[in-house]
Amino acid sequence: MRVLVATSNPGKYREIKEGLAPLGWTLFSLLDYPFKLPPEEGATFEDNAILKAAYAARQSGLPTLADDSGLEVAALGGEPGVYSARYGNKTTDTERNVYLLERLKGIPPEQRKAKFVAVLAMAYPDGYLELYRGETEGEILEAPRGEWGFGYDPLFYLPEVGKTFAEMTLEQKAAHSHRGKALRALLEAYRQGTRRKEQPLSE
Numbered sequence: 001m002r003v004l005v006a007t008s009n010p011g012k013y014r015e016i017k018e019g020l021a022p023l024g025w026t027l028f029s030l031l032d033y034p035f036k037l038p039p040e041e042g043a044t045f046e047d048n049a050i051l052k053a054a055y056a057a058r059q060s061g062l063p064t065l066a067d068d069s070g071l072e073v074a075a076l077g078g079e080p081g082v083y084s085a086r087y088g089n090k091t092t093d094t095e096r097n098v099y100l101l102e103r104l105k106g107i108p109p110e111q112r113k114a115k116f117v118a119v120l121a122m123a124y125p126d127g128y129l130e131l132y133r134g135e136t137e138g139e140i141l142e143a144p145r146g147e148w149g150f151g152y153d154p155l156f157y158l159p160e161v162g163k164t165f166a167e168m169t170l171e172q173k174a175a176h177s178h179r180g181k182a183l184r185a186l187l188e189a190y191r192q193g194t195r196r197k198e199q200p201l202s203e
């Protein structure tokens with residue numbers, strides 16, 4: 001199957017490409033279909049994932065996978081959530097990490113629980129779509145650790161592994177991450193033939 005992976009985030013694209021490899025699909029990216037994704041106006045990860053996948057499927061005429069994801073920090077009432085990519089109106093990952101650390105200043109380690117969420121939407125040009133969700137719980141450190149990954153990875157610590165996502169290899173991150181879990185749910189659905197066709201898209 002020929003599938004468009006509609007993300008402008010290279011870190012996400014790399015992880016999705018690795019995760020989908022066992023299916024043997026021919027993947028295309030927004031470099032092959034250079035249009036801009038629509039503004040993310042939804043209130044939930046699901047809404048935004050659908051928005052991106054449905055739009056890109058219509059534009060490209062290909063089955064299209066989009067990912068909407070983010071970090072929910074309990075002590076900040078779930079911030080930055082769906083605003084993770086533009087938290088504090090900052091433009092780079094490093095600035096957003098500094099901003100997050102400022103917001104959590106003075107909050108002790110035991111109150112720095114956080115959750116990463118990823119929702120994958122697979123939209124077909126004929127108007128059907130599927131949703132897959134993955135979540136991973138961890139803690140926000142007081143200073144960044146590690147060089148790999150992207151986004152908030154250097155601050156997101158998994159106590160059971162003793163590493164941040166940025167200290168893990170691509171394979172190790174995939175084994176634990178929100179995106180890895182959502183991708184495995186998709187993989188299983190396609191392998192077992194239990195794909196859920198959720199709902200027709202509205203025009």
Ligand code: ITT
Nearest residue numbers: 007008009067068069070071084085150151152153
């Ligand atoms: P696309 O919409 O083009 O896919 P984006 O980066 O704008 O790219 P989102 O709107 O879904 O995507 O924002 C997700 C943000 O959440 C992302 O920019 C990171 O800051 C953060 N994020 C999501 N998954 C992450 C991960 O695995 N590691 C670190 N940060 C992550």
